[in-house]
Amino acid sequence: MKNIIAIALLFAVQFGYAQKGPLKITVTNINHLEGNIQVSLYNSKASFIKPGKEYKTMVREVKAGTEIFTFNDLPAGEYAVALYHDENGDGKCNTNMLGIPKEGYAFSKNFIPKLSAPKFEDTKFKQEQGTNMVIKMHY
Numbered sequence: 001m002k003n004i005i006a007i008a009l010l011f012a013v014q015f016g017y018a019q020k021g022p023l024k025i026t027v028t029n030i031n032h033l034e035g036n037i038q039v040s041l042y043n044s045k046a047s048f049i050k051p052g053k054e055y056k057t058m059v060r061e062v063k064a065g066t067e068i069f070t071f072n073d074l075p076a077g078e079y080a081v082a083l084y085h086d087e088n089g090d091g092k093c094n095t096n097m098l099g100i101p102k103e104g105y106a107f108s109k110n111f112i113p114k115l116s117a118p119k120f121e122d123t124k125f126k127q128e129q130g131t132n133m134v135i136k137m138h139y
């Protein structure tokens with residue numbers, strides 16, 4: 001009997017059945033009802049906020065001051081979220097000469113960077129069998 005339970009647990013863990021759940025992100029404080037919001041999900045320190053290295057990404061046209069994004073069947077683990085409001089629709093987060101965003105941006109844990117870009121450690125969270133978070137957009 002112990003062997004059957006161990007095999008069943010191993011099978012469930014290996015194929016992710018026991019470890020997947022949704023990640024629901026509610027983005028608030030969207031100041032302008034134009035352009036798109038891009039939500040990027042990262043699953044490692046090495047890929048964090050590097051263009052093209054996102055684990056998963058969603059882009060949606062802004063229609064309200066609050067938007068909800070849901071990543072379904074997300075394996076348990078550590079993740080970080082970075083998002084920006086692409087107000088002019090050019091597909092990138094526009095910055096000034098110092099690299100400071102000129103468009104709205106936000107990070108998981110509502111982390112606000114001070115003098116440098118955030119690190120994965122600053123914004124990471126544990127995803128288990130379902131996580132809900134509210135992230136406030138900053139302009």
